[in-house]
Amino acid sequence: MNTETMTQGNTDKIELNYGGREFSFPVVVGSEGEAGVDIAKLRSSTGLITLDPGYANSGSCRSAITFIDGDKGILRYRGYPIEELAMKSSFLEVAWLLMYGELPTKDQLATFTHEITRHTLLHEDFRRFFEAMPKAAHPMPVCASAVAALTTFYQDAAEAKDSRTSIVRLIAKMPTIASYAYKHSIGQPFMYPRNDRAYEANFLRMMFGTPCEEYEPDPVIAKALDLLLILHADHEQNCSTSTVRLVGSSKANLYASISAGISALWGHLHGGANQQVIEMLEQIETEGGSADHFIARAKDKNDTARLMGFGHRVYKSYDPRASILKKTCSDVLARTGVSSKLLEIGMRLEEIALHDEYFVQRRLYPNVDFYSGIIYKALGIPVNMFTVMFAMGRLPGWIAHWLELNADPDFKIGRPRQIYTGSPKRAYVPIASR
Numbered sequence: 001m002n003t004e005t006m007t008q009g010n011t012d013k014i015e016l017n018y019g020g021r022e023f024s025f026p027v028v029v030g031s032e033g034e035a036g037v038d039i040a041k042l043r044s045s046t047g048l049i050t051l052d053p054g055y056a057n058s059g060s061c062r063s064a065i066t067f068i069d070g071d072k073g074i075l076r077y078r079g080y081p082i083e084e085l086a087m088k089s090s091f092l093e094v095a096w097l098l099m100y101g102e103l104p105t106k107d108q109l110a111t112f113t114h115e116i117t118r119h120t121l122l123h124e125d126f127r128r129f130f131e132a133m134p135k136a137a138h139p140m141p142v143c144a145s146a147v148a149a150l151t152t153f154y155q156d157a158a159e160a161k162d163s164r165t166s167i168v169r170l171i172a173k174m175p176t177i178a179s180y181a182y183k184h185s186i187g188q189p190f191m192y193p194r195n196d197r198a199y200e201a202n203f204l205r206m207m208f209g210t211p212c213e214e215y216e217p218d219p220v221i222a223k224a225l226d227l228l229l230i231l232h233a234d235h236e237q238n239c240s241t242s243t244v245r246l247v248g249s250s251k252a253n254l255y256a257s258i259s260a261g262i263s264a265l266w267g268h269l270h271g272g273a274n275q276q277v278i279e280m281l282e283q284i285e286t287e288g289g290s291a292d293h294f295i296a297r298a299k300d301k302n303d304t305a306r307l308m309g310f311g312h313r314v315y316k317s318y319d320p321r322a323s324i325l326k327k328t329c330s331d332v333l334a335r336t337g338v339s340s341k342l343l344e345i346g347m348r349l350e351e352i353a354l355h356d357e358y359f360v361q362r363r364l365y366p367n368v369d370f371y372s373g374i375i376y377k378a379l380g381i382p383v384n385m386f387t388v389m390f391a392m393g394r395l396p397g398w399i400a401h402w403l404e405l406n407a408d409p410d411f412k413i414g415r416p417r418q419i420y421t422g423s424p425k426r427a428y429v430p431i432a433s434r
């Protein structure tokens with residue numbers, strides 16, 4: 001095979017010399033100056049494909065939803081800095097922004113909030129779905145299955161065409177689904193949603209209330225939850241969002257696509273990391289609280305321990321969401337009066353890691369999960385529900401990407417290629433001769 005070289009000829013095309021022939025491919029530039037080479041015609045013109053395990057260098061789509069600059073620690077939804085949205089907005093407003101591209105007007109937000117509030121109830125038959133699950137089940141697969149099962153309750157063709165109703169149903173019912181998964185696991189009765197509560201307060205009541213007495217969520221706690229949901233609402237083409245897009249690209253409906261996203265989020269290298277952060281901090285506490293010892297383990301190549309909540313595929317500086325949460329973390333702990341032992345260990349870990357050559361060289365900084373786990377713990381959210389909280393927050397982002405995908409003039413079913421490394425052609429061997 002001839003040697004192939006790829007050189008950037010100028011700012012608007014890439015030249016490729018392969019097999020004695022020259023090819024050129026256009027450079028596409030995004031609105032923030034991000035440049036990429038458009039290789040849509042690569043295979044048809046050269047016979048080559050690209051090989052990029054983990055897709056670290058591959059753009060799968062054009063998207064106008066979220067901008068991240070991982071080197072500078074920038075995150076913006078539809079152009080608005082996450083810091084401003086965190087301070088001034090609300091989760092439902094951010095959800096609208098992500099899905100429809102602009103901040104809602106007063107009337108739009110009022111109507112949207114009204115619709116969400118009035119779609120929170122689950123079909124009564126759905127209760128049996130939760131009751132059929134083992135009590136020890138992790139709530140993530142329960143939620144993923146429940147969201148997929150929404151298709152069985154709402155399967156009319158009209159809904160498939162008018163995604164607006166599906167969207168409202170999904171955002172409205174997700175807290176109910178999440179709380180039912182939890183209530184079933186602890187053997188308490190399901191709490192019906194109430195229309196006189198705001199989104200987060202309603203969820204907290206369904207989680208922690210019982211029919212025996214009224215439960216009033218602390219507004220500071222409800223606000224902290226609102227903030228966490230905003231910070232998790234989108235993060236461009238991560239594993240779960242790409243999953244939603246890939247499943248959606250087969251024209252699977254919204255519920256089926258989101259259910260796949262929930263499953264993708266469950267893994268501990270993605271949404272499951274905040275659960276692992278708490279487990280790591282608790283383990284360090286049980287073993288005497290030595291952060292230094294754990295740091296040494298995380299650096300040791302012969303030890304499988306990793307500093308959970310540290311490092312990010314995209315952020316190679318401080319995750320801006322972690323900066324926002326660091327402050328909220330102290331506020332919530334002060335308000336709830338929860339023991340801050342875990343936070344103390346977390347702070348110590350962070351301090352060591354930020355000055356340790358191993359972490360500095362690899363540009364490993366705290367990510368959003370480092371603090372979200374500690375806050376959820378202080379809010380009384382059980383550890384195995386942390387990822388469910390992440391899913392609840394990520395919902396509008398997933399929906400926004402599903403909508404964008406379906407409206408894309410370049411829409412194509414997702415179908416990557418591969419470099420085959422298996423056996424060459426060989427003859428079948430009858431079982432008697434093997």
Ligand SMILES: CC(C)(COP(=O)(O)OP(=O)(O)OC[C@H]1O[C@@H](n2cnc3c(N)ncnc32)[C@H](O)[C@@H]1OP(=O)(O)O)[C@@H](O)C(=O)NCCC(=O)NCCS
Nearest residue numbers: 269270273298306307308309310311312313362364367369
């Ligand atoms: C998120 C994560 C998967 C990103 O992975 P990535 O960009 O593919 O980076 P890599 O796994 O290739 O790691 C690069 C180097 O840093 C090291 N590293 C990465 N994260 C580390 C961590 N949390 N603790 C210790 N070492 C870590 C790797 O061992 C590797 O070292 P090497 O170059 O000597 O082989 C990874 O940082 C990680 O596992 N973090 C902990 C889990 C977590 O918090 N996930 C939540 C993400 S929001």
